[in-house]
Amino acid sequence: MNLIIVRPARELRVDFARWAVAQTPKVRTCSTTDFAVPPHLFTHLPEHLLVGSLVDGHRYVPVEDENPEWLTAVPGEPLPAVPDSAYGPGSVPLDAAPGHGALLAGAAEPGQAAVEEAATVVQAAEDAAAEGDSSDPTSPSGPPYACQLCPRTFSTARGRDAHHRQVHREA
Incomplete structure (x- = not known):
């Protein structure tokens, strides 16, 4: 606690x-x-x-004013101006944050190839979900590793071995 x-x-x-x-x-x-x-x-x-x-x-710094006017904001409205007294000595004002959807300074806009690649991955995930396949479409598919004691298969030998240790301890 x-x-x-x-x-x-x-x-x-x-x-x-x-x-x-x-x-x-x-x-x-x-x-x-x-x-x-x-x-x-x-x-x-x-x-x-x-x-x-x-x-x-x-x-401990006591609260002098329960709800100062400059702390009150209205949803959907721009924030009120903050008085200079709210800033400490030597404070430097920062530029306003970029608007919704604006790119950060120095960030490049994604190219068409990146957008198409992302759309392909999303489409593959949707297709796999529709078919009932829960595998990750972005991961490389390797040979399935089958458990010798039950019908389960695994994408890695390590996964199969962990399953064997946890589920088939006595075998």
Whole structure:
């Protein structure tokens, strides 16, 4: 089970411990200063107990605004602009992602031969499925390797030998 390790601020340790023992089951300590909090309880932990704490070795940053305007998106609409204050010092803006269906920079468009080859493989797979053949049409077909004790056949000697060890142990 994954646990979240919380080291409450010194002045909040007693209050944090009161919260921890009030839970069912109780939240246990994992050192003299740290508590091992299950993830499902961490989401219900009062935020005032986390201010100034270390959570998994990182300083807890309180949520100042539950739903800032710039985080709200509407499906089907372009994303709202993000204020400059959301970026750290020295951040460099990236170019917008290419639109749906656009090629990444430097990627070549597939040639007609590649498209035809892919269509051939798909057609072979559909034909094999229609005939009830479950073999992979892209794999080279070799001689079938028959089991000497039952009617099964295998495409490789290794597959036949593994079958023999697993199914016909006593033989």
